Amino acid sequence: MWPLGDSQHRAEGHQAAVIDVGSNSVRLVIYRIDGRALWTIYNEKVVAGLGKDLTATRRLSPEGVEAAMGALRRFRAVLDGWKAEQVTACATAAVREAADGKAFLKRILDETGLQVRVLSGEEEARYAALGVICGQPDADGVVGDLGGSSLELVRLNGLSTMDGVTLPLGPFALGAPKPISLERTKRVVDDHVSPVAKRYGSAAFHAVGGAWRNLGLLHMQLADYPLHVAHQYEISRTDGLELARFVQRQSRSSLEGIEGLSKKRFDTLPYAAVVLERLIERLGVERVVISAYGVREGLLLESMPPEVRRLDPLIAGCEALAAHRGVAPGLGPALEAWVGPLFETLPPLFGGRDGVLLAAACRLADLGAFLHPDHRADLAFEQVLRAPLAGMNHAERAFLANVAFARHSASPQPPDASAVGRVLTPERRQRARALGSAIRLGSDLSARNPRLLEKSAVMIRGDRLSLTALRDWDDMLMGEQTTRRAQALAQALKLKLEMG
DSSP: OOOOOOGGGOOOOEEEEEEEEOSSEEEEEEEEEETTEEEEEEEEEEEOOTTTTHHHHSSOOHHHHHHHHHHHHHHHHHTTTOOGGGEEEEEOHHHHHOTTHHHHHHHHHHHHOOOOEEOOHHHHHHHHHHHHHHHOTTOOSEEEEEOSSOEEEEEOBTBSOOEEEEESOSHHHHTTTSOOOHHHHHHHHHHHHGGGTTTTOOSEEEEESHHHHHHHHHHHHHHTOSOOOOTTEEEEHHHHHHHHHHHHHOOHHHHHTSTTSOGGGTTTHHHHHHHHHHHHHHHTOSEEEEESOOHHHHHHHHHSOHHHHTSOHHHHHHHHHHHHHOSOTTHHHHHHHHHHHHHHTSOOSSGGGHHHHHHHHHHTTTTTTTSOTTTHHHHHHHHHHHSOOOSOOHHHHHHHHHHHHHHHOOOSOOTTHHHHTTTSOHHHHHHHHHHHHHHHHHHHHTTTOHHHHTTEEEEEETTEEEEEEOTTOGGGGOSHHHHHHHHHHHHHTTOEEEEO
């Protein structure tokens, strides 16, 4: 059971940086950390291709070394003045396996002062899994982290001991940047995957890494998918196989003509597609879930205090998002306590997730405080729909965006309703309308004063929505605006209203 976001556990916000020296790219990411919530505030990478010669020479690419060193010198300058404990630098398969890997690490230390930690294959697999959990605490199944030189497979088991393996199935290990030989590559992949297929068989496969993220974005484009957010984007088994085989058949020039694909991945993407196809087939995968979180986020999750690590990232993220823009501290938890009992009487629509979504939505109640009142509903809708919040799938993201819209508007249709309709069922849209109306009623009834909410209650009695106040607090219920808000909630729940 993952605890809900709790402001008493929310640590003071701070920044942290991770430098990731990978087989294909060298990247610096600077994060803002608000307790359990992570925000990427700066992201820069150089596609150095350190591992592109590794299979043939067992050494790092000379051109890649120079490109990586240039990037690392720049990153050191960017981070000049930071405390050492705020900067984590790590390297993965290429540096781990290259004969000149240690010499490269010494050069980094001599020229930049950066002490780079080389992750073992087992550590890389574990941090990839922790990264997936950082972005989706209830994730189950198997994680596959595809880098330039290796593939890490690891079975998820919460935050406890994880079972992982490293396979030499990165694009560079399979032959990139040379043009792909499909049949030979499939045989090589099968030879490595077959011995571990039973051990890592799973219906759910969490895909980590830039190559697979690009495949996910391509699938969005081909499917004309309305919500362009890579994190937690799901692809069915059938679509995954079709996508992988489509990419395998494309020439480099054809890939170059596809809008949105990273130009630096044209040589490696067909190899990534082959690996994905064979994993779907061999592991019995039914759905591929794209994760924007991986090793870097796993390192950060491990560094959090245990009591923070166990919090729900969605609620923590919503709380932090509103805290930066709201005007009423404590309003979110107070609203949760006020509307929670009402919605607990309704049939769940998200399995065991309804309570988490309600808590998250309540913490977004004050998000539009500083937005123009004429555009507040639309802007709040767009912010929640696109916000880099972890801990939710796309249907849940659309649900919270609809709640944020209804919290500020009586209009029955949010912006781009037809697109959201592809992600959210009518029943869930109606529930979002009801929850947003309840949050709006509570916010206006109390004038955003959390203590005033304790003086009133809202509940369902038979076919009626009852809004009452404690003795001597009846004046709280007076007023045209309160009545309108209560009537809107009753209408959203298809109930009659009684007040007093």
